[in-house]
Amino acid sequence: MELLAIGEVATRSGMAPSALRYYESQGLIEATRTPGGARRYPRSVLRRLAVIRAARNVGLTLPEIRSALGALPDGRPPTVRDWARLSKDWRDRLDEQIAALTQLRNGLTSCIGCGCLSLERCALSNPGDIASRDGAGARWLAPALRRTTPAG
Secondary structure (H helix, E strand, O other): OOEEEHHHHHHHHOOOHHHHHHHHHOOOOOOEEOOOOOEEEEOOHHHHHHHHHHHHHHOOOHHHHHHHHHOOOOOOOOOHHHHHHHHHOOHHHHHHHHHHHHHHHHHOOOOOOOOOOOOHHHHHHOHHHHHHHHOOOOOOOOHHHHOOOOOO
């Protein structure tokens, strides 16, 4: 099996070596060590990193990505069928984000109902700051755009 140095994996994946070390510390990827302690990755790590990047772009947290990767077979890179099964669960999340972003785009020229009262128009859309009864932040912004991502 051909093993790749961290610099080559970083170059090929477009990820910083620090990200590779972090993903390894989080159990998302694995490396072996040379007698001198240098990391060596199997070529299949490139596909795994592509899955991680796609998952991050969808908005998945690292624990969600770890769970998804745990569903992949051990000992071989994911196949097209494996990827289709894994990514099917992300479709609803993407559709929700697309709808929310479309709503945001269409509302950018007027008040988006965020409850901030920073614009004069908001006083018309949110008299007396009625949005505050639902909590802090952009309460009328689509939930997909209010989702907070924990560190990592």
